[in-house]
Amino acid sequence: MKINVVENVLKANDAVAAANRRMLSDRRLLAVNLMSAPGSGKTTLLEKTIPALGEEYPCGVMVGDLQTTRDAERLGPYAVTTTQINTGTGCHLSATQVAEALPAFDLDRLAFLFIENVGNMVCPAQFDLGEHVKAILLSIPEGDDKVAKYPTLFQQADVVLLTKVDLLGILDYDLNRVRDDLARINTRAPFIQLSSKTGQGFDQWLAWLKQQRLEHTRA
Amino acid sequence: MKINVVENVLKANDAVAAANRRMLSDRRLLAVNLMSAPGSGKTTLLEKTIPALGEEYPCGVMVGDLQTTRDAERLGPYAVTTTQINTGTGCHLSATQVAEALPAFDLDRLAFLFIENVGNMVCPAQFDLGEHVKAILLSIPEGDDKVAKYPTLFQQADVVLLTKVDLLGILDYDLNRVRDDLARINTRAPFIQLSSKTGQGFDQWLAWLKQQRLEHTRA
Numbered sequence: 001m002k003i004n005v006v007e008n009v010l011k012a013n014d015a016v017a018a019a020n021r022r023m024l025s026d027r028r029l030l031a032v033n034l035m036s037a038p039g040s041g042k043t044t045l046l047e048k049t050i051p052a053l054g055e056e057y058p059c060g061v062m063v064g065d066l067q068t069t070r071d072a073e074r075l076g077p078y079a080v081t082t083t084q085i086n087t088g089t090g091c092h093l094s095a096t097q098v099a100e101a102l103p104a105f106d107l108d109r110l111a112f113l114f115i116e117n118v119g120n121m122v123c124p125a126q127f128d129l130g131e132h133v134k135a136i137l138l139s140i141p142e143g144d145d146k147v148a149k150y151p152t153l154f155q156q157a158d159v160v161l162l163t164k165v166d167l168l169g170i171l172d173y174d175l176n177r178v179r180d181d182l183a184r185i186n187t188r189a190p191f192i193q194l195s196s197k198t199g200q201g202f203d204q205w206l207a208w209l210k211q212q213r214l215e216h217t218r219a
Numbered sequence: 220m221k222i223n224v225v226e227n228v229l230k231a232n233d234a235v236a237a238a239n240r241r242m243l244s245d246r247r248l249l250a251v252n253l254m255s256a257p258g259s260g261k262t263t264l265l266e267k268t269i270p271a272l273g274e275e276y277p278c279g280v281m282v283g284d285l286q287t288t289r290d291a292e293r294l295g296p297y298a299v300t301t302t303q304i305n306t307g308t309g310c311h312l313s314a315t316q317v318a319e320a321l322p323a324f325d326l327d328r329l330a331f332l333f334i335e336n337v338g339n340m341v342c343p344a345q346f347d348l349g350e351h352v353k354a355i356l357l358s359i360p361e362g363d364d365k366v367a368k369y370p371t372l373f374q375q376a377d378v379v380l381l382t383k384v385d386l387l388g389i390l391d392y393d394l395n396r397v398r399d400d401l402a403r404i405n406t407r408a409p410f411i412q413l414s415s416k417t418g419q420g421f422d423q424w425l426a427w428l429k430q431q432r433l434e435h436t437r438a
Contacts, residue, residue: 038256038340038369039361066341068367089371091310091341119343119368121257122285122310141360141383142258148287149338150257152308166358171388 004199013127017095020102020130024067024113030213033129035153036137036148038119041163043071045137050078057111062101064093065120071116075183079114081105092124093128111213121150132216133158136189140167145173147181150183151202154182157189159208166195232346236314236336239349243332250332251430252348254372255356256365257338260382262290264356265333269297272413272423276330280404281320283337286366290335298333300324311343312336318349330432340369351435352377355408363393366400373401376408378427385414 018043024031034042043063052057061079063071064087072084083101085093098115105113115131119218138146141164147154154160160182168175182191190208194201243250253261262282269278280298282290283306291303302320304312317334324332334350336343355376357365360383366373373379379401387394401410409427413420 037258037338038365065368067370068364070364070367089341089345091339108436119256120310120339122308122337122339123342126308139258139360141358141386142256145287146257146288148289149284151286152345167360167389170386 002040010126013095016099017128017130020095021132022100023102024107024130025132025217027107027110028213028217029107029110029113030133030209030217031115031129031131032113032212033117033124033126033131033134034137035117035121035134036119036139037121040119040139040142041135041196042116042119043074043139045161045163045194046075046116047078048196048199048202049114049205049209050075052202053209054114057177057210058109059112059114060105060110061114061116062093062096062098063116066090066118080110087118091118091120091122092127094127095129095131096181112209121146121153125153125156133212135159136159137161137163138178139163139164140171140173144177147178147185151185155185157186158212159205160186160189160191161201162191162193164195164197165193165200166197232314235264235318236347236349239314239317240351242321243326243349244351244436246326246329247432247436248326248329248332249352249436250334250350251426251428251431252334252336252343252350252353253356254336254340254343254353255338256340256361259338259356259358259361260415261335261338261356264380264382264413265294265335266297267415267418267421268333268424268428269294270425271421272331272428276429277328278331278333279324279329280333280335281312281317282335283316285309285337299329306337308336310339310341312341312348312412313346314348320375331428340365340372342374344372352431354378354380356380357397358382359384359390359392363396366397366404370404374404376405377431378424379405379408380420380424381410381412383414383416384412384419385416395417403437
């Protein structure tokens with residue numbers, strides 16, 4: 001019985017996710033689901049990404065957290081619309097939460113919708129939100145063993161962003177180990193080394209975003 | 220129906236947890252449930268803590284990860300017995316997993332059992348494993364907003380360990396913000412600033428562990 005309940009929850013989620021995705025694709029709006037451990041730099045990445053995309057690419061943001069509106073407050077100045085979803089004790093966002101938040105956005109005006117998931121490397125991986133692409137962040141201070149230890153997340157990545165690379169000289173970190181672990185489970189996702197502090201890697205990340213929008217949405 | 224299933228799972232877990240705790244208390248063995256985000260330094264902390272406790276306090280370790288035995292391999296040289304629990308897609312350890320792992324340990328010989336939970340700031344907080352105390356780690360690179368964003372975890376802390384404090388001069392970090400957030404939700408847990416690299420804070424942490432063992436187990 002327990003398994004049936006879980007399966008039904010996932011099936012219901014997937015149906016809502018598909019409807020979300022259809023609605024966004026029709027408006028040429030690329031939805032990006034950002035997932036990572038707490039403190040990998042998802043909010044900081046968006047603080048830099050949205051201004052760098054510029055007026056040509058207006059952005060909306062949904063932010064998932066158990067409590068507080070701190071992330072939404074940080075991103076408010078940059079995005080056209082920012083919505084904080086507080087999950088209480090919930091460990092991930094769901095497609096229904098996204099569907100309920102969508103009416104607050106002027107979808108026809110936006111080019112990108114960034115969905116910052118709850119900081120968690122396990123549960124968010126199981127829930128399709130209706131995004132077009134999944135961006136998985138991994139920060140240098142977390143250590144070089146995380147791809148192997150959380151494979152379900154990294155298997156699904158459409159892009160892997162190695163963040164805080166300005167700390168590479170300060171902390172012990174074996175880049176080749178991460179590349180090798182990733183090569184074993186995901187050969188599809190580009191691996192971009194980023195620093196929101198120095199700007200390293202942003203050209204590649206922004207180009208990737210724009211290309212994904214062309215591929216996944218309708219003219 | 221869904222809620223009933225979840226409640227039954229939690230009730231069953233709590234009964235097993237209580238049995239685990241009784242068995243450990245009777246043997247003067249303090250069980251410590253270590254919880255944090257991925258990469259906060261749980262394994263590194265244990266690599267330093269177990270030798271520092273010395274022969275007088277033999278330690279056992281259980282390590283929870285989705286995949287790999289990397290943490291157990293790291294801790295094997297230090298602990299009397301080390302067991303890796305692979306959860307597959309499971310986002311937390313459960314009391315049953317701990318109960319099933321216990322027979323591998325010579326409980327009469329041990330003073331401490333460290334249970335390193337799956338790296339996750341949400342789900343592990345809901346599952347009593349039968350531990351006596353919960354140690355919550357929070358590392359400097361994760362940022363100073365995590366106590367407010369993950370209150371369910373920090374509310375339960377018996378001790379909060381701020382790790383990687385050797386990075387305090389290098390990264391922006393507002394210690395007072397963390398202290399203020401913590402003061403609002405948990406006035407009970409001591410707040411210890413630790414560096415596994417420099418040894419800062421270890422005297423306080425080791426003294427705390429020994430005191431907890433006296434308080435929670437029977438002579």
